[in-house]
Amino acid sequence: MTIKVKTRKILWSKSGNRCAICKKHLIQKFEINNSNFILGEECHIISSKEKGPRGNVKKMADYDDNSNLILLCANDHKLIDDFPETFTYEIIVNLKNNHEKWVENALEKDLQDYIRSVNNCEVLDEIKNHVQLDIIIKNAHFYFFDSSSIIDTTLSIEASEFFDNLRDLSDIYSDLEIADKTRYLIEHEKQIIKFNESGIRFFGKSLIREYKFANVPKDKYKLAMIIAFNPEANPESIQSGKLTVKIPDDFTPSI
Numbered sequence: 001m002t003i004k005v006k007t008r009k010i011l012w013s014k015s016g017n018r019c020a021i022c023k024k025h026l027i028q029k030f031e032i033n034n035s036n037f038i039l040g041e042e043c044h045i046i047s048s049k050e051k052g053p054r055g056n057v058k059k060m061a062d063y064d065d066n067s068n069l070i071l072l073c074a075n076d077h078k079l080i081d082d083f084p085e086t087f088t089y090e091i092i093v094n095l096k097n098n099h100e101k102w103v104e105n106a107l108e109k110d111l112q113d114y115i116r117s118v119n120n121c122e123v124l125d126e127i128k129n130h131v132q133l134d135i136i137i138k139n140a141h142f143y144f145f146d147s148s149s150i151i152d153t154t155l156s157i158e159a160s161e162f163f164d165n166l167r168d169l170s171d172i173y174s175d176l177e178i179a180d181k182t183r184y185l186i187e188h189e190k191q192i193i194k195f196n197e198s199g200i201r202f203f204g205k206s207l208i209r210e211y212k213f214a215n216v217p218k219d220k221y222k223l224a225m226i227i228a229f230n231p232e233a234n235p236e237s238i239q240s241g242k243l244t245v246k247i248p249d250d251f252t253p254s255i
């Protein structure tokens with residue numbers, strides 16, 4: 001049996017062209033004649049031969065299925081096959097899953113940094129509980145609150161009140177006892193859940209931004225950004241549960 005082209009493409013792309021063990025790039029440049037050579041090997045986790053590495057773990061209908069393959073450099077391929085007692089089936093499956101997660105997270109982070117650098121955009125997580133609220137408003141110097149996507153008048157007024165209360169809370173935040181802080185934040189969490197029931201979702205982030213104020217040298221400040229968002233206004237702004245927004249160029253923080 002041979003590995004299908006589709007399976008190979010999935011394996012290579014999910015691995016980010018890197019060895020799942022040493023993370024080495026699996027396509028290297030041969031400087032002398034400027035050509036590429038491939039170090040990567042599509043390795044079977046369970047051998048189709050019973051005497052082969054991990055061959056006694058279980059019988060498989062298709063040994064060339066993606067679930068039985070891991071992408072490694074030649075050295076690490078030899079390593080897992082020479083030491084199958086150390087590199088058990090479970091350990092290799094775990095290595096593979098963690099590696100693919102690592103690739104995905106690294107790319108996602110890179111993409112977010114790229115979007116931000118190109119468009120002055122921010123990618124915000126959805127706020128679902130008071131712990132997230134605490135992280136965002138704690139020690140903030142300035143606030144950027146926005147509910148402009150809400151068209152319904154009643155909801156819009158309620159969102160403004162929510163933000164006014166949150167701003168008041170932030171002003172006295174550092175003086176509050178933890179128990180009181182938590183109580184107030186849980187109140188806000190309950191309100192967010194009520195907004196969610198009306199279709200309004202909250203997204204936010206704690207940002208570090210540079211600002212220059214009169215008579216004070218340019219400095220870095222912590223900005224608490226929270227958006228009450230009506231997804232119907234612009235559904236494409238939400239991707240994979242995160243909201244991408246642009247801070248207006250003329251935004252100047254107010255204390």
Ligand SMILES: [Zn+2]
Nearest residue numbers: 019022073076
């Ligand atoms: Zn390797």
